Amino acid sequence: MKIAMVGTGYVGLVSGACFADFGHQVVCVDKDAGKIEALKRGKIPIYETDLDKLVETNAAAGRLTFTTELAGAVADADAVFIAVGTPSRRGDGHADLSYVYAAAKEIGAALKKFTVVVTKSTVPVGTGDEVERLIRETNPDADFAVASNPEFLREGAAIQDFRHPDRIVVGTEDDRAKRVMGEVYRPLYLNQAPILYTARRTAELIKYAANAFLATKITFINEIADLSERVGANVQEVARGIGLDNRIGTKFLHAGAGYGGSCFPKDTRALFKTALDHDVQLKIVEATLTANDNRKRAMARKVANVLGGELRGKTIGVLGLTFKPDTDDMREAPSIPLINGLIDFGAKVRAYDPIGMEQARKELPEIEYCKDAYECARQADALVIVTEWRQFRALDLKRIKQEMKHPVVVDLRNIYRPDEMAAHGFTYDSIGRPR
Template sequence: MHVTMIGTGYVGLVSGACFADFGHDVTCIDKDASKIERLKAGGIPIYEPGLDLLVAQNVRAGRLHFDTEAAEAVRKSDAVFIAVGTPSRRGDGHADLSYVYAAAEEIAGLLDGFTIIVTKSTVPVGTGDEIEKIIRARRPDAQFAVVSNPEFLREGAAIEDFKRPDRVVVGIEDERARPVMTELYRPLFLNETPILFTGRRTSELIKYAANAFLAMKITFINEMADLCEAVGADVQQVARGIGLDKRIGGKFLHAGPGYGGSCFPKDTLALVRTATDAGTPVRLIETTVAVNDARKKAMSGKVSTALAGDLAGKTIGVLGLTFKPNTDDMRDAPSLDIIPALQALGASVQAYDPEGAHEARQLLRDVDFKDDAYAAAQDADALVIITEWDQFRALDLERVKQSMKSPVLIDLRNIYKPEEVRSRGFKYASVGRA
């Protein structure tokens, strides 16, 4: 089948490359000419493990193409995907749908024959209805169907998630779309992946509901971590004890400095705004948002406590800046709250991240960016682990200790065993452990 992907951001590029790997002919469109030239030259504008090889293989096979102009690709496409950004709108927290609607306007003028318009971007309930109105107003004669097909890709594991998903959700209002979407995902049908066809508005809500539930689960275990510290319990054992209950499950029960990233912060906020507008407020999610925001800001206090409440003139080494490992994504990363808070308390910060330094330089001020973990520890009064990159899990602790002014390790991801670190002569603080 012929597919056009409007947008070569995280979702568009990964989805386009994976559809091409399924055997479809895919053209990815982006208005950013420099990004398209980079992709044509074999460069990848985001960090995602394995994506460079997947793109290169499908470009060589002639199934994956990149362009700034959508006209030719859309006219021959069976399905056109909208995979543009929907950031939180300034002022009210609603999803900014301007890019989605602009894409719909452009697609409308290019349609030739029956075409499926698929919303891959995360959009509020009713967006598909509006897209249909936009296209119908522009092209009353056009033959098309608007479909919701939300993505469930975890950054750092996106290719695996696309090819071996827990489920595929497809929201349709026109039965002509069903065989087209079935054929697009045919390899997954053969693997017996659950493919759930729903109404379009239901599909749109499933995405927000899923992310909100996972965000709530993270916030729940973080609050349990605070309680564990207060009463002398161990949050990791608590998480395991409840996670073995199949009704709960162990995923997303890892205590830490709070969630961030491209999805959870904006999607929970958008769901809160949508529910409020509908007159059915979602109190649990409202609280989740508030608790998570406060938690990220409070993490500097854990560092201050480890240094006897005085950060003035101290040097803090930071390991990990991105919101999670295996990505260069800095969106709403806890480091963006923690580092400025440390600086406000009088500390200077030197930091290292394996992939996120370039983005972090645009967002953080007066930070001394280092080339490796040991450089970040050099002459530091304390070392803080914010993001749990694998390379931080097996540091040479003796080397770290010798390079620091004082051996203080604050592990906000609980990647070390307290007794192991303390036996090496460190003062050690973690999350939710006595």
């Protein structure tokens, strides 16, 4: 199959490289000439495990190419995927669909034969209808079908998720489009990945509902963690106890500093706004949004409380800046409100992240960046673990203690055992566990 992937951001680049690895001919299109030239040289604009090798291998084999010229790529394609950004619109929380609609118009003008135009971007219900209308308006004679094919990729494990998906959702009722999409995903047949064909609007809602549910699950266990601290329970054991129930499951029950990233915050907001537009109240989603925002802001107060309520003049070391490990993504990372709160309380902040410091400097230019965890701990009054990078799971605790001014650790990811930290002489606080 010949595939055009419009957009070389996280979703577009990972999807394009994986489709090429299946054996399809893939052209990735982007308006950013600098990005395209960098990709041709093998420079990857995002950090994702093994993505550089996948791009290099398939580009060398001639299955994956990059261009700024959309018309040629679309004219020759069997399927054109729209994988551009849909960030939260400033001021109202709705998804900004301007990039999607601009791409639809350009695609419409370039269509030459029957083509399936696929929205891969996360979009509100009804977006496919508007994409179809814009293409028809741009090119009344075009022979095409519009389908929805939402992505379900976890940052840090995106290639594995693409190759071994829980499900593939395809929203279309057009038989020709179903056949094309079946061929696109045919290489996954041996992996027994189920393809769920639905109406287009249903597929669009599946993506938002999935992310909102997972965000709610995270927020729920975070609130149970707060209660656990007050009553002397252990939230990790609570999570295991409820997660062993197959109706609940163990995933997304890890208490922490709140969810962030490119998907959950904007998608839950967009779903809530869509519901308001249709006069439907999503009270659980609304509460999830509020609780998560409040939680991220409260983490600085948690650090202050461990140090007796006063941070002015104190030095705080922060380990981990990205919203999760194995990515350089800083979008809505809990570290941002945490660090801003610490600074507002008068603290000096120094930080270290294995991958994300270049991106973090754009969000947090006023803090000091360190070369490793031990430099970050040097003369610190407290060390805060924000992101559970593997490098932080086996720190030399004796050396960390020697480096610090005061041996205080606030572990917002529960990666250490309280008894172990106490044995090393630390004042240790974590999430949802007795001190």
